[in-house]
Amino acid sequence: MTPRDEATYYSRQTVLPEVGIDGQQKLKKSRVLVVGAGGLGCPALQFLAAAGVGTIGICDADRLDASNLHRQVLYHYRDIGEPKAELAAQRIRELNPFITVTAYTERVHADNARAYFDQYDVVLDCTDNFESKYLLNDTAVQTNTPLVQAGVYKFEGQIHVCDPAEGTGCLRCLWPETPEEGSVGSCAEVGVLGMVPGLLGTMQATETVKLILGLPGVLRGAMLLINLLNYRVHRMAFPKNPACPVCGNAPQPVRRTPVPNDPVTELEVEIAALTPDALREFSVIDIREAFETQARPLTELPCREIPMSQFAADTLADDGKVKYLLCCAHGVRSRNLALALRRNGLQQVYSLKGGVAALE
Numbered sequence: 001m002t003p004r005d006e007a008t009y010y011s012r013q014t015v016l017p018e019v020g021i022d023g024q025q026k027l028k029k030s031r032v033l034v035v036g037a038g039g040l041g042c043p044a045l046q047f048l049a050a051a052g053v054g055t056i057g058i059c060d061a062d063r064l065d066a067s068n069l070h071r072q073v074l075y076h077y078r079d080i081g082e083p084k085a086e087l088a089a090q091r092i093r094e095l096n097p098f099i100t101v102t103a104y105t106e107r108v109h110a111d112n113a114r115a116y117f118d119q120y121d122v123v124l125d126c127t128d129n130f131e132s133k134y135l136l137n138d139t140a141v142q143t144n145t146p147l148v149q150a151g152v153y154k155f156e157g158q159i160h161v162c163d164p165a166e167g168t169g170c171l172r173c174l175w176p177e178t179p180e181e182g183s184v185g186s187c188a189e190v191g192v193l194g195m196v197p198g199l200l201g202t203m204q205a206t207e208t209v210k211l212i213l214g215l216p217g218v219l220r221g222a223m224l225l226i227n228l229l230n231y232r233v234h235r236m237a238f239p240k241n242p243a244c245p246v247c248g249n250a251p252q253p254v255r256r257t258p259v260p261n262d263p264v265t266e267l268e269v270e271i272a273a274l275t276p277d278a279l280r281e282f283s284v285i286d287i288r289e290a291f292e293t294q295a296r297p298l299t300e301l302p303c304r305e306i307p308m309s310q311f312a313a314d315t316l317a318d319d320g321k322v323k324y325l326l327c328c329a330h331g332v333r334s335r336n337l338a339l340a341l342r343r344n345g346l347q348q349v350y351s352l353k354g355g356v357a358a359l360e
């Protein structure tokens, strides 16, 4: 009879010296929470379950929509309308009967996040909105819990591990304020190829298993950016910022709710409006990071380079004459930064719509 026991189930990974029987025991004892059972969560859950993570929690308040199926490959067409957390729990229990799976069909919010984190050793951020990402980030720091975060945008993905106990940086070290919802298009608006979250979710599961087993090479203090169209991969240093409002030397209470839209007019400048006359009015600033400007220099416009990571509130002087035009890869960061600077009182600041990509 074909053996169906637990040891046989894991035999192809326990044979690895890096895993072994001891490593498998570590996985079995580990407790992992996956927040978001969507495009990132589906592959992450499948591989965490198959690897033998002993206790898995799945948090998702949504029901399956037909438009989810091209990327959320754990689900079936007949499941449309059903709660995703419960569907996912049922699927991965079928995949591995040797683990314990709990479904939570509520949203993680400021009042319950801590209680969730207290029950788990590692948390995966598989959400698709800034409010959740920042809430998970802040709770990870406050509870000293490793958080494996990923995000996707069109054909690109990014992943990093925030491990407060190891002194790594967090999201707010790089971007202190929660960006407004809608300032970056979500999957619903801009679209995403299903394989992109498929790959990034798989990488989140990989990092989680590496964390549990104590393997080297965990993406701590670094963010990996991968473009699946051209296979460019960048590893961006992600140092801890002593001035970070959450994990820095003097933590401050952070604003939980997104700021309502200010009546900002003419924030974005279209490429087509950049006539030679118009250009003379602007001081163009390329806010991309050094690795980005090296890979794709901005030669079309006369500009200065000031990476966003080095921007302070007083980086740009307000002399009432110069208009600043910020430029980044896709016009997302530049728009956020321009908004933030205007809130700080610098009104003559604009964002190049579509960024460098729109110049091509």
Ligand SMILES: [Zn+2]
Pocket: 169, 170, 171, 172, 173, 174, 240, 241, 244, 245, 246, 247, 248
């Ligand atoms: Zn931080």
